[in-house]
Amino acid sequence: MKVIEVLKPGQLTVGERPMPAAPVGGEVVVKIKAAGICGSDVHIFHGQNPFATYPRILGHEAVGEVYQAGAEVKDLKPGDRVAIDNVFSCGRCYACRSNRHNVCREVKVLGVHIDGVFQEYIKITADKLYKLPADLPWEMAATVEPYSIAAEAVDRAGVTKDDTVLVCGAGPIGLVILQASKRLGARVAVMDIVASRLERAKAMGADLTINTRETDLLEAVREFAGGEGVNIVMEATGNIGVLELAVAKLVSQAGKVIVLGFPVEPAKIVPADIMRRELDIKGSRLNNKKFPEVIRWLAGKEVDPTGLVTHVLPFTDAAKAMELFANNPEEVCKIILRFD
Ligand SMILES: NC(=O)c1ccc[n+]([C@@H]2O[C@H](COP(=O)([O-])OP(=O)(O)OC[C@H]3O[C@@H](n4cnc5c(N)ncnc54)[C@H](O)[C@@H]3O)[C@@H](O)[C@H]2O)c1
Ligand SMILES: [Zn+2]
Ligand SMILES: [Zn+2]
Numbered sequence: 001m002k003v004i005e006v007l008k009p010g011q012l013t014v015g016e017r018p019m020p021a022a023p024v025g026g027e028v029v030v031k032i033k034a035a036g037i038c039g040s041d042v043h044i045f046h047g048q049n050p051f052a053t054y055p056r057i058l059g060h061e062a063v064g065e066v067y068q069a070g071a072e073v074k075d076l077k078p079g080d081r082v083a084i085d086n087v088f089s090c091g092r093c094y095a096c097r098s099n100r101h102n103v104c105r106e107v108k109v110l111g112v113h114i115d116g117v118f119q120e121y122i123k124i125t126a127d128k129l130y131k132l133p134a135d136l137p138w139e140m141a142a143t144v145e146p147y148s149i150a151a152e153a154v155d156r157a158g159v160t161k162d163d164t165v166l167v168c169g170a171g172p173i174g175l176v177i178l179q180a181s182k183r184l185g186a187r188v189a190v191m192d193i194v195a196s197r198l199e200r201a202k203a204m205g206a207d208l209t210i211n212t213r214e215t216d217l218l219e220a221v222r223e224f225a226g227g228e229g230v231n232i233v234m235e236a237t238g239n240i241g242v243l244e245l246a247v248a249k250l251v252s253q254a255g256k257v258i259v260l261g262f263p264v265e266p267a268k269i270v271p272a273d274i275m276r277r278e279l280d281i282k283g284s285r286l287n288n289k290k291f292p293e294v295i296r297w298l299a300g301k302e303v304d305p306t307g308l309v310t311h312v313l314p315f316t317d318a319a320k321a322m323e324l325f326a327n328n329p330e331e332v333c334k335i336i337l338r339f340d
Helices: 039-045 144-157 172-183 195-203 217-225 238-248 271-277 292-300 317-329
Strands: 001-008 013-017 027-037 061-069 081-084 121-125 129-131 164-168 187-192 208-211 230-235 251-259 278-281 309-315 335-339
Touching: 001 317, 013 317, 027 081, 039 061, 061 144, 061 251, 061 271, 121 238, 129 292, 144 172, 144 230, 144 251, 144 292, 164 172, 164 217, 164 238, 172 195, 172 230, 187 195, 187 217, 195 208, 208 217, 217 238, 230 238, 238 251, 238 271, 251 271, 271 335, 309 317, 317 335
Parallel strands: 164 187, 164 230, 187 208, 230 251, 251 278, 309 335
Antiparallel strands: 001 013, 027 061, 027 121, 027 335, 061 081, 081 129
């Protein structure tokens, strides 16, 4: 079978691997049908992810069909359509015992710490597989993982219909958070510096878009939020200055700042800004068993991934897809690789 692997930073090939051995016990072999490309795949390709080791089969956003199931697998059979949760944990540490397995101290993510989903078949335990509705096209179903990031973020923030939310960054992550927040009834503004990305945010339901190259962000936020800061800031630009500004000026009294982007440099934050307004500054990482919830959103058309998926390519064009993704932020949002 064919796999997409990075042999060493900068060197991506279509490789050959033996088919997975027949599944035993609770194992399942899944025939991959579609998989999304994410910024982290490109970072690993380019050697910019400190956690990645090589050679590495990329990919963590996949859906497919059950090909074979081990004898102990009860509720999955060949032909079933499934999404693959990409988060693996130890089950023993403090985070795991506190039902926060996505921040397990030994957390492992497909395609980063262990071989990922850009392969024609993958063997995985049944507890990582979630059934998909029959009428959800593969390309759309492949967005379950990015939406799971949004489900985690709105959960961490406790978004309600009474909140004003500022999503910083109109990349794939900002856009799914926009829709997850709208789904809960909040008013949502999205800021970015790329006009075409903001147009996409508008089309996907943003109440206000702010191009910070052209418009004064503070003024726009104050007007949007009725003279205060916004109740919730979702930081999905990965820009340290945006996080600093969120804490210093963008968020309201009793507000929340959710940190998704992770630049490595230290932020300049004044403790009095946190204390005076009793801010909650929270991280949001990966997803904590959010796949069933997100599949319900997609099945019920409560979120709409059609605006997210801009390109669909055969998986053997992965190198071309990576370059397209890296070099055309105006035009590209989510690229889905098809495996048939
Ligand atoms: N926490 C998690 O689980 C998780 C998961 C996936 C991605 N991420 C991180 O979330 C961030 C967003 O991911 P993405 O895939 O959408 O990335 P992306 O690069 O496609 O999107 C970031 C957006 O922010 C905009 N931006 C950058 N600097 C800005 C600035 N100073 N002002 C305004 N806009 C600015 C860019 O134009 C871009 O549209 C990244 O930092 C990524 O590493 C976190
Ligand atoms: Zn991803
Ligand atoms: Zn653990």
